[in-house]
Amino acid sequence: MYRFIRFAILLMGLLSASSSFAADAHLEPLTTADDLGPVVEQPIEFPHNRHAKDMGINCIYCHTYSRRGNVAGIPPMQKCIGCHQNIESVRETPRIKKLFEYWDAKKAIPWKKVHDLPDFVRFNHERHIKRFVFQQNRPVQEVCGACHGDVKEMTVARRQKSLAMGWCMSCHEKEHVVVAQGGMPIGTAAYWYAMKKPAVKADGTVVAKGPNDCSSCHY
Amino acid sequence: MSVTNLLENWSEFRHAHPVGDVPHDPYKWAMSIDLDACTGCNACSVACYAENNLPVVGKEKYAAGHSMHWMRIERYWPVDDTTSLEPATREFPDQGAQFLPMMCQQCEAAPCETVCPVGATNHTPDGLNSQAYNRCVGSRYCSANCPFKVRYFNWYDYPTTENVWPAEMTQQLNPDITLRSKGVMEKCTFCVQRIRAGERSVKNEGRVLKDGEVQTACQQVCPTGAITFGNLIDSESKVHQQWKAQRVELTADEQEKDKEADSGLRGYRILEELRAYPSVMYMERVRESAI
Numbered sequence: 001m002y003r004f005i006r007f008a009i010l011l012m013g014l015l016s017a018s019s020s021f022a023a024d025a026h027l028e029p030l031t032t033a034d035d036l037g038p039v040v041e042q043p044i045e046f047p048h049n050r051h052a053k054d055m056g057i058n059c060i061y062c063h064t065y066s067r068r069g070n071v072a073g074i075p076p077m078q079k080c081i082g083c084h085q086n087i088e089s090v091r092e093t094p095r096i097k098k099l100f101e102y103w104d105a106k107k108a109i110p111w112k113k114v115h116d117l118p119d120f121v122r123f124n125h126e127r128h129i130k131r132f133v134f135q136q137n138r139p140v141q142e143v144c145g146a147c148h149g150d151v152k153e154m155t156v157a158r159r160q161k162s163l164a165m166g167w168c169m170s171c172h173e174k175e176h177v178v179v180a181q182g183g184m185p186i187g188t189a190a191y192w193y194a195m196k197k198p199a200v201k202a203d204g205t206v207v208a209k210g211p212n213d214c215s216s217c218h219y
Numbered sequence: 220m221s222v223t224n225l226l227e228n229w230s231e232f233r234h235a236h237p238v239g240d241v242p243h244d245p246y247k248w249a250m251s252i253d254l255d256a257c258t259g260c261n262a263c264s265v266a267c268y269a270e271n272n273l274p275v276v277g278k279e280k281y282a283a284g285h286s287m288h289w290m291r292i293e294r295y296w297p298v299d300d301t302t303s304l305e306p307a308t309r310e311f312p313d314q315g316a317q318f319l320p321m322m323c324q325q326c327e328a329a330p331c332e333t334v335c336p337v338g339a340t341n342h343t344p345d346g347l348n349s350q351a352y353n354r355c356v357g358s359r360y361c362s363a364n365c366p367f368k369v370r371y372f373n374w375y376d377y378p379t380t381e382n383v384w385p386a387e388m389t390q391q392l393n394p395d396i397t398l399r400s401k402g403v404m405e406k407c408t409f410c411v412q413r414i415r416a417g418e419r420s421v422k423n424e425g426r427v428l429k430d431g432e433v434q435t436a437c438q439q440v441c442p443t444g445a446i447t448f449g450n451l452i453d454s455e456s457k458v459h460q461q462w463k464a465q466r467v468e469l470t471a472d473e474q475e476k477d478k479e480a481d482s483g484l485r486g487y488r489i490l491e492e493l494r495a496y497p498s499v500m501y502m503e504r505v506r507e508s509a510i
Contacts, residue, residue: 120353120397122415130423186425192245193422195344214341215349219396219411 037159040112044098045156052141052152059144059151060133066125067133074111077103114157115148122217136176137183146171172210175199179206245427246345248409249451249469250435251461251486251500252320256445259318263437263446264290267322270410270436272392274377274384285374289407290437293319317504320437320446323348323369323407324489324497327469331361331370339404346451346498347409357402366490369406376401409448410435430456451498462486467500476503
């Protein structure tokens, strides 16, 4: 008899616990089922496809801080104006007119963040760009695309990957070549990845994994 | 973390030192503190508050046991007559105070690490005792098990608590470190944000950190240079030379100073007999006179 009462109390507790959890449902889920992030409405519908695909502009030309800082950042407006003041053919199109409105009013464009990590994670762009673009000599769009998706096919960027820790680790657990053919050599002095010496394979290639220690990213 | 990776590299996880087969390489962060140079000025403590976004909890919360100071100065006063059981005649003698800066000792065999139910505190390959705030569930078991009592709990959500950071002061918070939320444990990290930033910059150059390239906040401000921080493996580093000069061994539970009387050595570690193998060496005071 008591067993049933206990069971009933447990059930009630579980129910109330789950319902109180559901009360927090106003929080947006971190990822959607297909890993696509929410659609972000930007003040100007920036056409990444025109710039990255049609014009073939290097990602790092505008997102220049990605190779020397933690945060890739948003390019300053001078970068837009620097080119667009000389491009008469699109000067009267609605998006460019809007750009110059901001420029003449001396106001920053209030871009919204698309790839937003929680505050307890420290992601570093610089190391990823240095490692994969410069040392491994891979195409920039492939390297950026590993996390940001195929941006050259988008207008306004949308998050394509989950950016969850397990997803980060799926790449950090793989062995990557340290310096590939044509890549930037990194000197003869000792260097470490993942706080470990890189391993040397039987055929002489030097490989290393990404850091997998908690305090590499969480502090 | 896949199961195969977990099984293959099991010895690397929850890896407690000292063990001979997995030596620290290339870094083992350690510290030495010269108590003879320490004047108890509290500059280290203030620098720590500024660097690590520590909330100033105030008198009432402190009295309630909700203290929050990663770096604290402990005071010791001489007793008039050590043989007497009577209380000292004066609470604060005019002179003779001795000071001891106390922060997380980054133990190699840390008692806090083994008791964490969720693995939020771990040993890193470079010899730090890391704390992942987002993983911590606030059981406070680590604090209970810490022999040095240097772990501090967030009893309140300090960033949103009134008067902890007045609105105009939020601009001075350090963006390189998390603002801890309510219900997580925190402690001195040896300024891990500075270490990681240094590591990143030297990785670009394909080398390892040299002595002096990473300073902790407390070391940086100490007016008498009592605090030395560095890589214990690097034989060029000042901290290595100080440990060596004092013949303090990381993996020993009794140092030379205590083995032989009149050895002239000053180096020791606190509560060594507990075999937590701390990474902070203290050099005992020589001066007799007070400050």
